[in-house]
Amino acid sequence: SQQGEEDPQALSIQEGENATMNCSYKTSINNLQWYRQNSGRGLVHLILIRSNEREKHSGRLRVTLDTSKKSSSLLITASRAADTASYFCATNQEAGTALIFGKGTTLSVSS
Amino acid sequence: NAGVTQTPKFQVLKTGQSMTLQCAQDMNHEYMSWYRQDPGMGLRLIHYSVGAGITDQGEVPNGYNVSRSTTEDFPLRLLSAAPSQTSVYFCASRPGPGEKLFFGSGTQLSVL
Numbered sequence: 001s002q003q004g005e006e007d008p009q010a011l012s013i014q015e016g017e018n019a020t021m022n023c024s025y026k027t028s029i030n031n032l033q034w035y036r037q038n039s040g041r042g043l044v045h046l047i048l049i050r051s052n053e054r055e056k057h058s059g060r061l062r063v064t065l066d067t068s069k070k071s072s073s074l075l076i077t078a079s080r081a082a083d084t085a086s087y088f089c090a091t092n093q094e095a096g097t098a099l100i101f102g103k104g105t106t107l108s109v110s111s
Numbered sequence: 112n113a114g115v116t117q118t119p120k121f122q123v124l125k126t127g128q129s130m131t132l133q134c135a136q137d138m139n140h141e142y143m144s145w146y147r148q149d150p151g152m153g154l155r156l157i158h159y160s161v162g163a164g165i166t167d168q169g170e171v172p173n174g175y176n177v178s179r180s181t182t183e184d185f186p187l188r189l190l191s192a193a194p195s196q197t198s199v200y201f202c203a204s205r206p207g208p209g210e211k212l213f214f215g216s217g218t219q220l221s222v223l
Binding site for chain 1 (some may be wrong): 210
């Protein structure tokens with residue numbers, strides 16, 4: 001089945017550094033979404049980028065989408081310890097179908 | 112609004128027992144989904160619904176049943192629990208196609 005695959009699986013950085021996570025997917029999509037999950041909690045939506053968009057910003061988050069390469073990246077600038085969490089990309093193949101998630105990237109930000 | 116509410120938060124079953132995981136949302140969302148999360152596997156879609164009376168299978172539907180008699184509720188049934196169903200289960204909903212998901216807080220299920 002279609003699934004986003006995040007890279008790297010785990011990332012450790014210092015506070016103030018930037019964190020970049022990548023997502024690759026297999027087939028054409030309607031949109032791609034990024035979610036965050038703190039340990040032991042449910043997922044929280046971060047940002048949605050549609051297939052006709054190339055870049056989107058939300059606060060310290062920057063998402064890019066390259067449909068020709070079937071890939072997306074999530075950049076968190078000036079990371080904080082509170083950004084420590086798992087981050088998942090999810091793809092929506094076409095309107096009306098459910099979101100399919102990748103396996104996630106675990107980000108650890110140390111102070 | 113309470114959002115998406117899942118019950119119970121924790122459950123221990125013996126192999127072969129049956130149970131229902133409850134999910135309710137008060138946002139009048141048409142779409143509802145069930146996912147399971149296992150270490151190293153991310154979230155995998157079990158079943159989903161695009162409206163009352165309409166359900167469909169996801170990536171890992173075997174061993175699970177769902178129904179959607181109302182817009183608000185989307186219960187997940189395990190007819191005969193197996194140890195392989197030990198997992199954390201998340202229910203999620205969204206207003207319409209292509210929109211973002213709102214997640215419940217999860218149910219941690221152990222099958223012995």
